[in-house]
Amino acid sequence: MYGMIHRGVREMVISDFGEAAWDEAASSIGVDLEHLVSMATYSDDITIAILQRVSILYGISFDQLIRKFGQFWIVFVQRNAYGAMMDFVGSDLVTFINNLNRMHQAVQSAMPDADLPIFRLVSDQPMEMIVEYTSSRFGLEAFVVGLLEGLLKRFDQGGAVNYTTSNGGPIIFTITKF
């Protein structure tokens, strides 16, 4: 995982619980600011350890936490240096999702070791949108739910996100619009 993810988690925790809470959580797992260097890559174990510790802090499950973090992530990157890029990618949910892979391709060019997922807009109907998600990483479905919820909010759209998995195949996210 990238240091920027850790920075995002830190900012979320500080925003909700204060700096002392983060310091306590980080020191208990031996994480310091050297682990937040944005473009450096760290072992996924560190990211998971951070999130598990933080989930205890919040008193919620790991899945609930990464969903919350997914929502926060959209706000975090928008507020930070990547906001301009997000604006470039699209000004509505359909365009954004359709162009997301192009953004990921650019990220892949800059960071060849990056392991980025693929999104495909399967269909967009007045009441429902279906997005197909493919990734080599497992267990991040709740995070993607949070991301999509964050995007809905960003584009001032109402909706609920659910997903279905298949054995080894892409995960299908269904956005029910309201």
Add this chain to the structure above:
Amino acid sequence: MIVHIIEEIDRVFAILPSAIFVDHKGVILDVGPSLKRNMPNIASGDRLDLHFSWQGEESLERWTDAVRPNGGVEFVSRCGTFRLTGAVFAAAQGWFIPMRLLPSQKMLQIGTLQIADFGPDDPMVHSLLLLGLQRAMLEEAQIAASDLARARQRTQGLLDRITRVAGYMAHDFNNFLSIIRLNAQRISDDEQVDARTERLVRIIMETTDRGSEITRSLMTLSKQRYDSGEALDVSVVLTENLAFFKTVVGNSVDIKLDCKVSGIIVKLSKVGLINCVINILINARDAMPDGGIINIVANVVCTKIRGDQEERDYFSIIIEDSGEGMPSEVLSQAFEPLFSTKSHGNGIGLASVLDFAREMGGDACIDSKPGSGTTLYLYIPVLKDVAPSALPVPDPAEVLISRPAVTLGKIHVLVLEDEPYALEALSEMLEGWGMTVTACGTVEEAWSALTASQIEPIRLIVCDVLLGATSGLDFAELACARAPDLSVILMSGYLPDSNRVSQNWQFIRKPLNLRAFKQMVEGAVNALLNDHGASHG
């Protein structure tokens, strides 16, 4: 074909969002969605030259006369934010011009562009995404660096406070050790003390010495530098203290010392070296909870350390344990202050080792792998052609046997010390040496005593430097201004500001080395008596 394109103009504009459709007179019939978005004022019916200019700045009429099908064209928006390049295709109604948008620096800075402004396979999109990514990563790096700097500043601030507190605690602890030593000396001075009591006093003295070594470590870390060093044969120091090192690590850990060289002289603080080795041994011991072996090898190596232009001789001390070793993420922080993996650790030990090695002109490094133990390397520059220090090194735990009392001459000494027990013990000791003593616990008392008329004037001041809120240095300055012939001995756990210490004054560190203190007092008394004799013929 052009007719078909015109009929499906919306679908065409979806693929070519910056296309322009004009009639033969150059009046705009329609434009793609990208141009509508980036040029809100553009409208059907507008002249082309209202919104664009082209090379040569020729008039619209001349342009329409000159334009040819399949010819290339380039427009520049009147607002100056982008260029368009494309080709002209003939249509029944006029010219269809599919164009690519080439954003200017100004447009990039404004940040209004979207992927939708380009065709689906336009390579400009990838370039712009990379450009945006580069900027974002740079900004992220700056934010992260700024965060890191602020955190380091906070840590440094905390470290500064801790080291100051460590210094204060060390000072206070030194005072208590001084009191213990002085009163142990009082016990020893008792004529009726038996051999067992003498032995117990010796143990007390030894223990206060070890305690003072710890306080000196703390003071080093709190930037209270002590002795700058003496010429030493390190092999001798290590050999002489091997028994003590063994007590530090305990019975379950075996220490093997191999001095491959002898007679090699380095300049360093002996106490600092012993502290340094103790800190390393403590870490090694803690890494071997079930026991193990520590190998200490002393040798001379010819090598380069940080900052060296060429190789030179270094005295190397290699301390290797058979412990559990460190993973790489722990190893990388082993020398950092306050870093510790031990629940009871304070993170000062190895930090002070590196601090000491560098202060002595050398360096330290560490090598470790999980399951393979840890090896610490100390490098100290070798001195050429220097003999070991000629000054006699006071024995640790020395006990002054002062029976019968040694008379130093009837000199009136003023003792200023705010610790009552220390004052009592010092006064008794000086009186036991035959001196007349005025004991004062505050500067006010001392000044009153100094200025009062005395049958026997005060000739010598023995004065603590830190006296609560007041300073012994201030008192000594005032006293010497009043009576320039006064002799002064300052005592403190801290090194006073050397600019304020007069050339004629003497300084002794706490806890007092009693032999050195007595020599100092003897020297001062002899000088005073000689001066008196000289002035009286």
